[in-house]
Amino acid sequence: MGLNCYMKFSINKSPKVIAGYTNWRKKLILMLLGGSLGILGVSLVCLNFGVVSIHPKEIFSLILNISLDKTNSLIIWQLRIPRITMAILTGAALSTVGGAFQGILRNPLADPYILGVSAGAALGACIGIALQYTTGYYLASYLPLFAFTGAMFSLYLVYMSSKISYTLASTGLLLAGVAINFLFSALITVLLALSKRELHSMIFWLMGDLSTANWNKITIITIPVIVGCLFLFSSSLDLNALSLGEEEALHLGVNTGKLRMRIFIIGSIIIASIVSFTGLIGFVGLVVPHIARLLVGPDHRVMLPTSALFGAIFLILCDTFARIIIAPTEIPIGAVTAIVGAPLFIYLLQRRNV
């Protein structure tokens, strides 16, 4: 059979001619190359923006470790590069999980926060902030721990309630996520209403913030983000099958219940580790997968990696915008992503190709 295939292949020159299929691998490699170059280019440009003006030549020599200017080196290596790296990881993670959640829920309006994990993280962080002000202990450095615990708690609640109701079918998972979101949001509102001095910290956390990025935080989130995203990429073919419907996917040999549970748990852990450090950055995980789908089609094997790359670029740009638009004051990045994302999303909806 192998020889037979080869003969057909050689007679018709390319598999595209034989089967009338575009080679998705070529598309993927093209997107990976283009996207990586895009991230590199955007990062280099955005490194130039900031409160302190540093000449591009100086930045170049600082990156190559040629320049000896200690202050500038600190600004570039300890502030701007970590912040851009954090934006890359966050954007890539939110967009990949957004695309994967849209796949398991078979719903193009799903985002990484729809299954409740973000509300759990937010509640955890707000409790941490409130405790800091009421007890007087300095808890700021433990906030990620509070947030992560909250996120894991909500993951557990959503998992258990969806299991009881619909054995993890899409609707059950979605409804459980929405219910937990409402419940936790209400608790956050109560905390906000009761708070005075801590209100500003809470609101800033709820709108997302990359200004505290440092290499320690990056080291902690890199492993869950990279391993988790690679796992999600490896489920792409099964996600394609699920796009045809629950029963159709089962007929194609995909164990949909297990697939949904795996993606829900892995995706939630990725999101929990990200939002614990950055707060809630909205819209990226909703809009970017749509842009990727418009450009490369709905095949998850190409769409998910493309989303990751575009998400990274989108967030670097939004973050740069957030820190320079009314510098030296920063606006929360979550506000910028929504301000840019909402009109873009409406435009995409009008094109009806999502």
Added chain:
Amino acid sequence: MSFPKTILKVEEVNFSYNDYQKTLSNINFSVSRGELLGIIGPNGSGKTTLLKIISGILKPGKGNIFLLGKNLNIFSIKKISKYVSVVPQDTWIAFSFKAKEVVFMGRIPYISRIKGETIEDYRISREAMVKTQSLPLSEKNIQKISGGERQRVFIAKALTQTPQLLLLDEFTSHLDLNYKYEMLNLLKKALKEEGLTIISVFHDLNLASIASHRLILLNEGKIEKIGTPQEVLNEENLQKAYRVKPILINHPDLKVPQVIM
């Protein structure tokens, strides 16, 4: 690999969705290679449920199903998908895949997650599109084609799975008269030449009579009658199941019963 002559054996199958009412009770039948078995019966008689049990989506409460001589319980759903493919009655696809991408998904059970697909996979899916006359649709958005066109794409996808047993749930529901008979001829050819076996649910009794070698008439979850179209489609059986008095005539060419209401 050679397969036994009996592809499927259903033994004493019972099923219920709840504690109050049995959807299927005491279902017994077997299907041989190359046979087209039609399932007919009024709404709610358990036709689709029976197909779901055969395809492994629902587990029977009691009884056994033997696929190629082995109990279906020992097959994983991945293994079942290599032997059994299904054309559903209605489909709703979440994203705007091209028709050719949907057809190609029929190869998912065979594609190694590490090595990826082969050219043979592409050749099989293209061949299925040629057979079902869905090749002109290949570049079209599956969400934007008509119900009949989508049905042809899904039949192509089911054939791409290269099954031993094809399950059809009212597959002609969205098809024009010409495609209805084209598909029927295509499937009959596949029965003869490729040794495919088909179990199909029909609402159209006349089409069921023309197409099927044997028919099962289901009524309130039980087999009312099983046999050739001549044996099943008679006044007594139909009146019992459908509660109307039918008029029966013989098809002038095919000599099978046709029902006029």
